[in-house]
Amino acid sequence: MFRRRVLVGALALLLAGCTSSSGDLPEGSEVLGRSATAMRSVTSTHFTIKVDGELPNVTVKDAEGDLNAAGDSKGRAKVDQFGQLIEVEYVLVKSDLYFKGPTGGFTKLPAALAGQVYDPTAILNPDKGVAKVLSSAKDAKTVSSDGGVTVVEATVPKDVVGGLVPGIGADVKGTFSVKDDKLTNAVFALPSGAKVTVALSDFNKSFTVEPPK
Template sequence: MSPRRIFIVAVVTALSLVTACSGGGASSTGAALPSGPELVKRAAEAMRTVKSAAFSMETEGTPPVQVKKADGRLSETGDGDGTIQVDVLGNLQEISFVLIGDTVHFKGVTGGFQKMSRSQLAAIYDPSVILNPDRGVVQLLTNALDPKAEAEEKLDGADAYRVSATLSQQVLSTMVPGLGQDVTGKLWIDKATSRLLKADLPLTDGKVLVTFRDYDVPVQVTAPAE
């Protein structure tokens, strides 16, 4: 498989997962939780204003995805950078990527950066959908089915609400090409800001975990040296 094909597969899978609630129980203090629909509505409204974010993705078990790990930064314009570990015929290969304007830079562990156009990548998948309020995470939250508030708990030091929800295949498929079914997962929503902190997405034979951090920290992406 060529480096360009490996990169396309990696970005399509990893950035797509970058992605991804009625009535509640009780918080750790015993107080009633906000309703699930209220929490995902707040989260959708909060994510609509996000200008940038850092993300991490990792897998547990052997879910049917080629990307096993990813870390990166993304702006609302779709510019970003990071690394992806992709399974190619049983071997893990690491790909570095830099997305700037109309140009996509990518490289493997050895060799230099190669280029493709944004339009070539967008013909398969457009990473900007993740923070695009009309297509990405905002729509995923807006269209979450049967959301249920489960608990209030700490997540990496932050107070968060844990919410279960069925995420619509119709919406997810715009970010996860080829997905053929709804996914019932868990979402952690920051109590203070209502932003999405984590998504736990069970799939066949495993799961995908996606976390978000560094919201609205300026993302300055620099083209790699030729």
């Protein structure tokens, strides 16, 4: 009888330990709040964007490049044109946008036209970028914290997420990975089944963007 009580007591302590460890997860809203503050001070980043599924009026399927807080950016993107994926290079500097398709050289366009494809400068824009998304997310819940990376799930209002990812017309579920208070990955799951992934790295790394010659 004594041995059985010891075993039952040990099992109870083990279960209590498991419950306690899950309760040690940081508060989701606090994680996103700290990350929002940290992202407002980021001066540059390397980004990748991937679209799985269809977004209304958005032709970019994936993009990758470097971006600074001043709005200068350079990189490449795959754009859907009449059912065909075309890879383009781009350079966005000051008020000028340069595109280079599969053939030929760069073509200079007004920077305002970037929004018709995808405007990467929105990422670090404090009024509509990742900082705004993080600070506006609702019902945040931490699902894991391991290896220095904390993963938080939350709901993002459509008018907020639409500033970062155009073509979204409904509130979405966001899954955010945060490391050292910096947002490293965000996945937005749309009601339609489409998914948009934004990954960020190389924070505050110095680079220059010059008009192509």
